[in-house]
Amino acid sequence: MAEVTYVEAIRSAMEEEMRRDDRVLLMGEDVGAKGGVFGATAGLFQEFGEERVIDSPLAEAAIVGVAIGCALAGLRPVAEIQFLDFIPPAMDQIISEAAKIRYRSNNDWNCPMVIRAPCGGGVHVHGALYHSQSLEALFAHVPGLKVVMPSTPRDAKGLLLAAIRDPDPVCFFEHKALYRSLREEVPEGEYVVPIGKGRVVREGRDLSCITYGATVHEAATAAERLASQGIQVEVIDLRSVRPLDRDLIVSSARKTGKVLVAHEANLALGVGAEVAAIVAEECFQQLDAPVMRLGGPEIPAIPFAESLAEVYCLGPDKIEAKLRELAAY
Amino acid sequence: MAEVTYVEAIRSAMEEEMRRDDRVLLMGEDVGAKGGVFGATAGLFQEFGEERVIDSPLAEAAIVGVAIGCALAGLRPVAEIQFLDFIPPAMDQIISEAAKIRYRSNNDWNCPMVIRAPCGGGVHVHGALYHSQSLEALFAHVPGLKVVMPSTPRDAKGLLLAAIRDPDPVCFFEHKALYRSLREEVPEGEYVVPIGKGRVVREGRDLSCITYGATVHEAATAAERLASQGIQVEVIDLRSVRPLDRDLIVSSARKTGKVLVAHEANLALGVGAEVAAIVAEECFQQLDAPVMRLGGPEIPAIPFAESLAEVYCLGPDKIEAKLRELAAY
Amino acid sequence: MALTESAPAEADQMSQDRLRSMYRDMVLGRLLDERILVLNRQGRAPFAISGQGHEAAQVGVGYALRRGHDWLVPYYRDLTLVLVMGMEPRDHLMAALGRAADPNSGARQMPGHYGSRAHNIVTTGSPVATQILHAVGVAQAFRYRHEDKVVVVSVGEGGTSEGDWHEGLNWAAIYHLPVIFLVENNSFAISVPQSRQMAVPHVADRAIGYGMPGVVVDGGDVMAVHEAATQAVARARRGEGPTLLEAVCVRLQSHSSDDDQRRYRTADDLAEMRRHDPVERFRIQLEASAVLADGDADEIRLECQRLIEAAQAEADKAPVPDSATALLHVYGEG
């Protein structure tokens, strides 16, 4: 097992799957000779050629729409959207088309494809309003889609392999702050992490902190600090935000009776709202405190200037403070 | 005061405002000679001419994008999307552009415009998958937008006038099942209902049923039935789903201690999730039962065949049953 | 952009059987379309959308394809075209009446939303022009697997205003993909006339800007359409890339059962249009050239009527979908 970064884990999942299954092909802006703006497809153009690694025109609806056509014709396309911020032009193809193809055809057709996109803040002063968004709620609301947001190299690889093999469209959103900041051992070859199953990052009996994506690491840091003061926080990494791992959410909430849901995306109608609603409905008897949420404030996205960006971003301190508030309840 | 239908209330709001303010102009598919596919712009082309009532090309991104340009240049455009199901091609213009213009320019620019669209099921066997969707959650998640969903002719008129005069982009989603099924007295002329304020449809001390759009009427019917059995349901019509009337939600929930949130849209990550999360967080001490939710099941939208559609739709019976469950808790 | 008209010699080259078969398919499409409108007026079919006036364009194109080999990504006016591809009147009466046996969608979608894997007809939804990109993707897959298949995708002239249209033609041209972009131009998009949809006389005027051939053809002339489509298909099969084929049609009925075109079209315009019925025109042509003998047309009509009667009898008795199935098939099994 090699120690690899998150972006390398993603790259190697595509590489291995392309070697294994010649139905897999890639398309997106700059995925070819340049290897993607974050290097996620580095070397694949050289290995597999321009027929399988397609530098698309600058047109996101086309990237997704053409991938849908490929999927309908029996291929397994992986479409890259250069930044999640630039996925809205493809929204119609994703939510009106890909998501509904199986249902609307009464199972006659299906649409196995992956839409990869980097999301979140964290590179050069967070990339500002249009290179930092976390738009997963817009997709997690839509039946017919699956939405995966890995937080570690291992999960990134295992979930991407699962996503490519999935018989339905999967949105695979990669947190760009993780691309090169993490390194861990990742199995080579066959290694699939099932979509829809969360992970207990750290066990704890006092509080649950339910989260996903880059925030997992901030929550883990906050939990670490509290542990030294005798407060045991259970940190849950959802890994998929659609479908949610309802069992894991409910069992952790019932165990600890105190739940904080935290994510980088805007709070209102975010994934946290759904998790909080589930906990409120299913764990009423066991709750010792109100379900609390932490998320992006009511501004469009992360601003450019660091002094403004810090208002948006969570970080371990804000999470720790909120966990303390919950513990003290 | 004349008794008018919901669609006539909408039509007359545009007509009056266009007479009052020559910055107001309309654009959309078939809004001209045909008067819109539901007649919401009937007669306006004849009265105001093709310079102010613009039959656009079949291009939703253009309808919204051109309206944004008009707004930037000082006009007050009202853009019609023929069915809410066909708004996704305009998503980029709405959430990446209109919603962010004021914030990203640090208040140098703003974007006063209305995007009208009929939503929901209810005409010819609900219109099926692509003529029945309730996509409000996708917009209610986005800072910078306001999202209004009137349930009565009075509110439709008053809120549309407020929306046209609002200095920011407002999504105005009209439930098509209400267009001709309701009639009530609506003030002529100046009559503005503030955006972001809910309405107590019916007072009650035992349970709160929080809802909006066409579901308000189904909830009212269910409440009526329960009242005859001594269960007093407070029915709240949110009227706007962004911003939410947090005070009204919290005060009703605290009063009754038992809350059902109901809407026609898909349940997961819907407006109901946000309302439930707010109640769970802010009314923890006062809740006598878990916050419950009712909404569309995990299928893409309302199917064509009536036998399938009924699985999707709420209706007074399902709401009544859920309210009973809550009452019995 | 070249304007083609049916070469007089062309009809001769085709076998008489084939010509009769083409006529028969046009009649079948027309009669089935009329039947569905009747069911709608009777209150039995909640929604109907008619392809009347487009039959020649559809048969002309459909007969240029290899059935069971080539693919079609249709739009809602393509009733006759999906029949040519192998679907049956029964399939569409099941859809019109919302029966479980509707092969397009199991009565989940409105009628007119065609799709059938068995016949290489891609599933379609309602959003206009999204299908353009799917066809390009299908063609990309053909190319990737070195198959000699072609795909036809159809759309109205109104649909060409959508961004997806542009993105699709551009992509197909860059990669020389085997797609025929068929525009069935009936000069209206619901109530909006072509002059408010584009500032050029022909959609095909745009082809040059993508680097592909653009052809305008009289969509009421089945042989002219067939000739143009055959060339486009041959070109695509040779790996030379896409063609934009515009068939100028008439929309004999209102946009759909929810529309009344008398509200926005003049009586003169409507009357003039009715003189361009493509089914009648082909009959006269075939009778003049003795491909149809006296009484043949009536016989064909009768045969089609019988087929439709039988299909409707079957559909009448067929069950509606079981409510319990409403939640199925959002996702696959694994």
Added chain:
Amino acid sequence: MALTESAPAEADQMSQDRLRSMYRDMVLGRLLDERILVLNRQGRAPFAISGQGHEAAQVGVGYALRRGHDWLVPYYRDLTLVLVMGMEPRDHLMAALGRAADPNSGARQMPGHYGSRAHNIVTTGSPVATQILHAVGVAQAFRYRHEDKVVVVSVGEGGTSEGDWHEGLNWAAIYHLPVIFLVENNSFAISVPQSRQMAVPHVADRAIGYGMPGVVVDGGDVMAVHEAATQAVARARRGEGPTLLEAVCVRLQSHSSDDDQRRYRTADDLAEMRRHDPVERFRIQLEASAVLADGDADEIRLECQRLIEAAQAEADKAPVPDSATALLHVYGEG
């Protein structure tokens, strides 16, 4: 599509002051651009995107507009063009360094996202090609109010692949709106060459399909651009509708400070391109025609340098935004 080149007579007709002023603005744009790249390399400006190689196109177009009257909807390479419209080096150094006084966005957006109501420069975000539709809407408002203003909107050749591009040109052509669609074609979209972006030699080849004139001009030749832009503006002002103006430019720097074009372009290609520096070219031209005397160019350079120095000194000292303001201006006051 007509290919225009600068008429030799044209330079003579312009006052020498104006020509010097044009040259000065090109130099100012270039030097400011270079300064921002230096700040980026020093780690002081987190992001920089360069317009080097596009200066002639931008000055040529900018000088065809009436400042304070006409409007601009720019894109991120338009540093020189927004200077021509009236913005100051200070404004962009504030942006580069993320200062509160950045007039474009108050340091909320990355540098290169221009916008200034005071100068009729519409606010811009990052999504490519959305601005096309905004410009069309602005022009629709001009038309509605019977104003004789025109709007220029710019985009790269890559951006023309987006659906919004198509929808915008189509709308403007239908309504004969006063828009100039300026394509600054530098033949790359980040790493993707024009051949993977379209199957035609010129973006302007598409104009005919919309029913508007399309003009290709050498974007390194400021007078040729100016002449073509002046004609397009005059046409728009006369109410005759939009023009598609393609200026063929070179991208002297990498796409942005995050990119390295040596990874996907050959050394030969890069060297060849460097021989087409439009600022140098204009200097040589003006010196040859004695519009610039010996030493004039150096003096202009020095004046611009001084301006930039002063602006940077100001920006260096300027405060970053107050954190408390981060939550402001999502909505207006009412």
